[in-house]
Amino acid sequence: MQMNVLWRPPKSGVIKLNFDASFASNANFSISAVLARDSDGQIMGACTYPLLDAADAFMAETRACERALYFALDMGFRKVVLEGDSLTAIKKLNSNIVDKSVFSLFLSTFGF
Known part of the structure; x- marks a missing residue:
């Protein structure tokens, strides 16, 4: 099975942050990656972050999202x-429902 994935650029003046995480359940360890590109597809920055206490894959993905937002702030x-591949994290980002999850707490820090 082959998938064709097409990157779509953001509008002019906007930076697209793609984030992802890899999770090792046997070690409760994850690595997050963030890639920032402009509307021309030019790479504006990239970074990786280790997470030594990831409880599960969802936490790894949500922390990757968090790191993407901090990266955006650091880069100005x-x-x-x-944009990420965690449907649950993306749904929480787009939701107006406030719950008691750690992810909701971190989102409130950024004004979501």
Whole structure:
């Protein structure tokens, strides 16, 4: 089975942050990666972050999202679009429902 994945650029003046995480359940360890590109597809920055206490894959993905937002702040990006492959994390980002999860707590830090 072959999948064709096409990257779509953000609008002009916006930076797209792609984030992902890899999780090793036997070690409760994950690595997050963030890639920032502009509307021309030019790479504006990239980074990786280790997470030594990841409880599960969802936590790894949500922390990758968190790292993407901190990366945007550190780089001075003010208009951003987030893109990741964790459907649960993306749904929480787009939801107005506040719950008691750690992810909701971190989202409130950024004004979501």
